[in-house]
Amino acid sequence: MEDQYTIVIADDHPLFRNALFQSVHMAIGGANLLEADSLDTLLALLEKEPDIDLLLLDLKMPGANGMSGLVQLRNQYPDLPVVVVSASEETSVVRQVRSHGAFGFIPKSSDMRALIAALNQVLDGEPVFPDGLGDDDTELSELAKRIAALTPQQYKVLSMLADGLLNKQIAYELNVSEATIKAHMTAIFRKLGVKNRTQAVILLQQMDFSR
Known part of the structure:
Protein backbone atom coordinates (compact mmCIF):
# COMPACT_ATOMS: atom_id res chain seq x y z
CA MET A 1 0.00 0.00 0.00
CA ASP A 124 10.62 -0.29 -6.58
CA GLY A 125 13.88 -1.62 -5.10
CA GLU A 126 16.20 -0.45 -7.88
CA PRO A 127 19.30 1.65 -7.03
CA VAL A 128 19.51 4.96 -8.87
CA PHE A 129 22.81 6.56 -9.89
CA PRO A 130 23.79 8.89 -12.75
CA ASP A 131 25.02 7.21 -15.94
CA GLY A 132 28.70 6.97 -16.81
CA LEU A 133 30.11 6.36 -13.32
CA GLY A 134 32.17 3.35 -14.29
CA ASP A 135 33.64 1.10 -11.61
CA ASP A 136 34.38 2.26 -8.09
CA ASP A 137 37.96 3.14 -7.23
CA THR A 138 39.51 -0.04 -5.76
CA GLU A 139 41.41 1.76 -3.00
CA LEU A 140 38.34 3.82 -2.07
CA SER A 141 36.17 0.70 -1.92
CA GLU A 142 38.70 -1.04 0.31
CA LEU A 143 38.80 1.90 2.72
CA ALA A 144 35.01 2.04 2.77
CA LYS A 145 34.91 -1.66 3.73
CA ARG A 146 37.32 -1.05 6.60
CA ILE A 147 35.21 1.82 7.93
CA ALA A 148 32.05 -0.29 7.60
CA ALA A 149 33.68 -2.97 9.80
CA LEU A 150 33.70 -0.59 12.79
CA THR A 151 31.00 -0.88 15.43
CA PRO A 152 28.86 2.24 16.07
CA GLN A 153 30.78 2.90 19.30
CA GLN A 154 34.12 2.53 17.52
CA TYR A 155 32.95 4.96 14.87
CA LYS A 156 32.03 7.50 17.56
CA VAL A 157 35.52 7.13 19.05
CA LEU A 158 37.06 7.55 15.61
CA SER A 159 35.03 10.71 14.93
CA MET A 160 36.14 12.24 18.25
CA LEU A 161 39.71 11.26 17.44
CA ALA A 162 39.40 13.18 14.17
CA ASP A 163 38.16 16.19 16.16
CA GLY A 164 41.43 16.14 18.12
CA LEU A 165 40.09 14.83 21.44
CA LEU A 166 42.42 12.97 23.80
CA ASN A 167 41.60 9.50 25.16
CA LYS A 168 40.69 11.04 28.52
CA GLN A 169 38.26 13.49 26.85
CA ILE A 170 36.68 10.79 24.70
CA ALA A 171 36.21 8.58 27.78
CA TYR A 172 34.50 11.47 29.57
CA GLU A 173 32.20 12.23 26.61
CA LEU A 174 31.16 8.58 26.24
CA ASN A 175 30.98 7.94 30.00
CA VAL A 176 33.37 4.99 29.90
CA SER A 177 36.83 4.31 31.33
CA GLU A 178 40.03 5.39 29.62
CA ALA A 179 41.02 1.71 29.45
CA THR A 180 37.88 1.06 27.39
CA ILE A 181 38.85 3.82 24.96
CA LYS A 182 42.36 2.38 24.63
CA ALA A 183 40.82 -1.01 23.81
CA HIS A 184 38.59 0.66 21.20
CA MET A 185 41.64 2.41 19.72
CA THR A 186 43.49 -0.89 19.39
CA ALA A 187 40.51 -2.46 17.59
CA ILE A 188 40.05 0.60 15.36
CA PHE A 189 43.70 0.69 14.31
CA ARG A 190 43.58 -3.03 13.53
CA LYS A 191 40.42 -2.75 11.44
CA LEU A 192 41.68 0.31 9.56
CA GLY A 193 45.13 -1.18 9.02
CA VAL A 194 46.95 1.74 10.66
CA LYS A 195 49.47 1.88 13.50
CA ASN A 196 48.68 5.13 15.34
CA ARG A 197 46.36 8.12 15.75
CA THR A 198 48.16 10.18 13.12
CA GLN A 199 47.69 7.54 10.43
CA ALA A 200 44.03 7.17 11.39
CA VAL A 201 43.45 10.93 11.02
CA ILE A 202 45.23 10.97 7.65
CA LEU A 203 42.98 8.11 6.54
CA LEU A 204 39.90 10.07 7.63
CA GLN A 205 41.06 13.09 5.66
CA GLN A 206 41.52 10.95 2.55
CA MET A 207 37.98 9.69 2.96
CA ASP A 208 36.60 13.22 3.38
CA PHE A 209 35.22 12.56 6.87
CA SER A 210 36.99 15.28 8.79
CA ARG A 211 35.19 18.57 9.28
Whole structure:
Protein backbone atom coordinates (compact mmCIF):
# COMPACT_ATOMS: atom_id res chain seq x y z
CA MET A 1 0.00 0.00 0.00
CA GLU A 2 1.29 3.44 -0.89
CA ASP A 3 0.26 5.01 2.40
CA GLN A 4 2.55 2.62 4.29
CA TYR A 5 5.74 4.32 3.13
CA THR A 6 7.57 6.35 5.78
CA ILE A 7 10.18 8.64 4.24
CA VAL A 8 12.62 10.98 5.98
CA ILE A 9 13.97 14.08 4.25
CA ALA A 10 17.20 15.30 5.88
CA ASP A 11 18.27 18.70 4.57
CA ASP A 12 18.95 22.00 6.31
CA HIS A 13 17.36 24.12 3.55
CA PRO A 14 13.58 24.53 4.14
CA LEU A 15 12.89 25.45 0.51
CA PHE A 16 14.57 22.33 -0.83
CA ARG A 17 12.89 20.14 1.79
CA ASN A 18 9.57 21.56 0.60
CA ALA A 19 10.45 20.79 -3.04
CA LEU A 20 11.31 17.21 -2.10
CA PHE A 21 8.06 16.93 -0.13
CA GLN A 22 6.13 17.90 -3.26
CA SER A 23 8.07 15.43 -5.41
CA VAL A 24 7.49 12.57 -2.97
CA HIS A 25 3.77 13.34 -2.78
CA MET A 26 3.55 13.37 -6.57
CA ALA A 27 5.51 10.11 -6.83
CA ILE A 28 3.62 8.29 -4.05
CA GLY A 29 0.66 10.15 -2.61
CA GLY A 30 -0.18 9.44 1.02
CA ALA A 31 3.36 8.74 2.26
CA ASN A 32 4.23 9.53 5.87
CA LEU A 33 6.88 12.26 5.49
CA LEU A 34 9.26 13.23 8.29
CA GLU A 35 12.04 15.82 8.21
CA ALA A 36 15.34 16.64 9.88
CA ASP A 37 17.55 19.71 9.49
CA SER A 38 20.73 18.38 11.14
CA LEU A 39 22.50 15.08 11.75
CA ASP A 40 21.64 15.17 15.48
CA THR A 41 17.95 15.74 14.70
CA LEU A 42 18.05 12.90 12.19
CA LEU A 43 19.70 10.44 14.58
CA ALA A 44 17.15 11.29 17.30
CA LEU A 45 14.34 10.76 14.78
CA LEU A 46 15.69 7.39 13.67
CA GLU A 47 15.85 6.22 17.29
CA LYS A 48 12.15 7.02 17.74
CA GLU A 49 11.02 5.79 14.30
CA PRO A 50 12.49 2.33 13.62
CA ASP A 51 10.39 1.57 10.53
CA ILE A 52 11.75 4.01 7.94
CA ASP A 53 11.40 2.91 4.31
CA LEU A 54 13.70 5.52 2.79
CA LEU A 55 16.05 8.31 3.88
CA LEU A 56 16.76 11.18 1.49
CA LEU A 57 20.03 12.65 2.77
CA ASP A 58 21.88 15.87 2.01
CA LEU A 59 25.67 15.49 2.35
CA LYS A 60 26.13 18.94 3.87
CA MET A 61 24.09 19.96 6.88
CA PRO A 62 24.90 20.76 10.53
CA GLY A 63 26.82 17.85 12.06
CA ALA A 64 27.64 16.27 8.70
CA ASN A 65 30.11 17.36 6.06
CA GLY A 66 31.46 15.31 3.21
CA MET A 67 30.85 11.60 3.72
CA SER A 68 30.80 11.65 7.53
CA GLY A 69 27.01 11.68 7.96
CA LEU A 70 26.45 8.96 5.38
CA VAL A 71 29.13 6.73 6.89
CA GLN A 72 27.76 7.14 10.42
CA LEU A 73 24.24 6.32 9.24
CA ARG A 74 25.35 3.27 7.27
CA ASN A 75 27.34 2.18 10.31
CA GLN A 76 24.48 2.54 12.80
CA TYR A 77 21.60 1.62 10.47
CA PRO A 78 23.03 -0.78 7.86
CA ASP A 79 19.57 -1.91 6.68
CA LEU A 80 18.18 1.60 6.14
CA PRO A 81 17.98 2.54 2.43
CA VAL A 82 19.78 5.88 2.05
CA VAL A 83 19.60 7.98 -1.12
CA VAL A 84 21.88 11.00 -1.21
CA VAL A 85 20.35 14.17 -2.69
CA SER A 86 23.18 16.64 -3.16
CA ALA A 87 24.39 19.70 -5.04
CA SER A 88 27.89 18.13 -5.12
CA GLU A 89 27.46 16.31 -8.41
CA GLU A 90 31.10 15.50 -9.29
CA THR A 91 31.69 11.93 -10.43
CA SER A 92 34.22 11.40 -7.62
CA VAL A 93 31.60 12.38 -5.02
CA VAL A 94 28.96 10.07 -6.52
CA ARG A 95 31.46 7.19 -6.56
CA GLN A 96 32.25 7.77 -2.88
CA VAL A 97 28.54 7.81 -2.08
CA ARG A 98 28.12 4.48 -3.87
CA SER A 99 31.22 2.99 -2.22
CA HIS A 100 29.83 3.83 1.21
CA GLY A 101 26.69 1.84 0.58
CA ALA A 102 24.11 4.44 -0.42
CA PHE A 103 21.18 3.07 -2.43
CA GLY A 104 21.25 5.98 -4.85
CA PHE A 105 22.31 9.51 -5.73
CA ILE A 106 19.96 12.21 -7.00
CA PRO A 107 21.47 15.55 -8.10
CA LYS A 108 19.76 18.60 -6.59
CA SER A 109 19.70 20.08 -10.08
CA SER A 110 17.19 17.40 -11.17
CA ASP A 111 13.85 18.74 -12.36
CA MET A 112 10.59 17.55 -10.80
CA ARG A 113 9.99 14.85 -13.42
CA ALA A 114 13.48 13.37 -12.92
CA LEU A 115 13.07 13.47 -9.12
CA ILE A 116 9.74 11.64 -9.30
CA ALA A 117 11.17 9.01 -11.68
CA ALA A 118 14.18 8.46 -9.39
CA LEU A 119 11.98 8.11 -6.30
CA ASN A 120 9.72 5.59 -8.01
CA GLN A 121 12.76 3.59 -9.12
CA VAL A 122 14.18 3.51 -5.58
CA LEU A 123 10.85 2.50 -4.02
CA ASP A 124 10.62 -0.29 -6.58
CA GLY A 125 13.88 -1.62 -5.10
CA GLU A 126 16.20 -0.45 -7.88
CA PRO A 127 19.30 1.65 -7.03
CA VAL A 128 19.51 4.96 -8.87
CA PHE A 129 22.81 6.56 -9.89
CA PRO A 130 23.79 8.89 -12.75
CA ASP A 131 25.02 7.21 -15.94
CA GLY A 132 28.70 6.97 -16.81
CA LEU A 133 30.11 6.36 -13.32
CA GLY A 134 32.17 3.35 -14.29
CA ASP A 135 33.64 1.10 -11.61
CA ASP A 136 34.38 2.26 -8.09
CA ASP A 137 37.96 3.14 -7.23
CA THR A 138 39.51 -0.04 -5.76
CA GLU A 139 41.41 1.76 -3.00
CA LEU A 140 38.34 3.82 -2.07
CA SER A 141 36.17 0.70 -1.92
CA GLU A 142 38.70 -1.04 0.31
CA LEU A 143 38.80 1.90 2.72
CA ALA A 144 35.01 2.04 2.77
CA LYS A 145 34.91 -1.66 3.73
CA ARG A 146 37.32 -1.05 6.60
CA ILE A 147 35.21 1.82 7.93
CA ALA A 148 32.05 -0.29 7.60
CA ALA A 149 33.68 -2.97 9.80
CA LEU A 150 33.70 -0.59 12.79
CA THR A 151 31.00 -0.88 15.43
CA PRO A 152 28.86 2.24 16.07
CA GLN A 153 30.78 2.90 19.30
CA GLN A 154 34.12 2.53 17.52
CA TYR A 155 32.95 4.96 14.87
CA LYS A 156 32.03 7.50 17.56
CA VAL A 157 35.52 7.13 19.05
CA LEU A 158 37.06 7.55 15.61
CA SER A 159 35.03 10.71 14.93
CA MET A 160 36.14 12.24 18.25
CA LEU A 161 39.71 11.26 17.44
CA ALA A 162 39.40 13.18 14.17
CA ASP A 163 38.16 16.19 16.16
CA GLY A 164 41.43 16.14 18.12
CA LEU A 165 40.09 14.83 21.44
CA LEU A 166 42.42 12.97 23.80
CA ASN A 167 41.60 9.50 25.16
CA LYS A 168 40.69 11.04 28.52
CA GLN A 169 38.26 13.49 26.85
CA ILE A 170 36.68 10.79 24.70
CA ALA A 171 36.21 8.58 27.78
CA TYR A 172 34.50 11.47 29.57
CA GLU A 173 32.20 12.23 26.61
CA LEU A 174 31.16 8.58 26.24
CA ASN A 175 30.98 7.94 30.00
CA VAL A 176 33.37 4.99 29.90
CA SER A 177 36.83 4.31 31.33
CA GLU A 178 40.03 5.39 29.62
CA ALA A 179 41.02 1.71 29.45
CA THR A 180 37.88 1.06 27.39
CA ILE A 181 38.85 3.82 24.96
CA LYS A 182 42.36 2.38 24.63
CA ALA A 183 40.82 -1.01 23.81
CA HIS A 184 38.59 0.66 21.20
CA MET A 185 41.64 2.41 19.72
CA THR A 186 43.49 -0.89 19.39
CA ALA A 187 40.51 -2.46 17.59
CA ILE A 188 40.05 0.60 15.36
CA PHE A 189 43.70 0.69 14.31
CA ARG A 190 43.58 -3.03 13.53
CA LYS A 191 40.42 -2.75 11.44
CA LEU A 192 41.68 0.31 9.56
CA GLY A 193 45.13 -1.18 9.02
CA VAL A 194 46.95 1.74 10.66
CA LYS A 195 49.47 1.88 13.50
CA ASN A 196 48.68 5.13 15.34
CA ARG A 197 46.36 8.12 15.75
CA THR A 198 48.16 10.18 13.12
CA GLN A 199 47.69 7.54 10.43
CA ALA A 200 44.03 7.17 11.39
CA VAL A 201 43.45 10.93 11.02
CA ILE A 202 45.23 10.97 7.65
CA LEU A 203 42.98 8.11 6.54
CA LEU A 204 39.90 10.07 7.63
CA GLN A 205 41.06 13.09 5.66
CA GLN A 206 41.52 10.95 2.55
CA MET A 207 37.98 9.69 2.96
CA ASP A 208 36.60 13.22 3.38
CA PHE A 209 35.22 12.56 6.87
CA SER A 210 36.99 15.28 8.79
CA ARG A 211 35.19 18.57 9.28
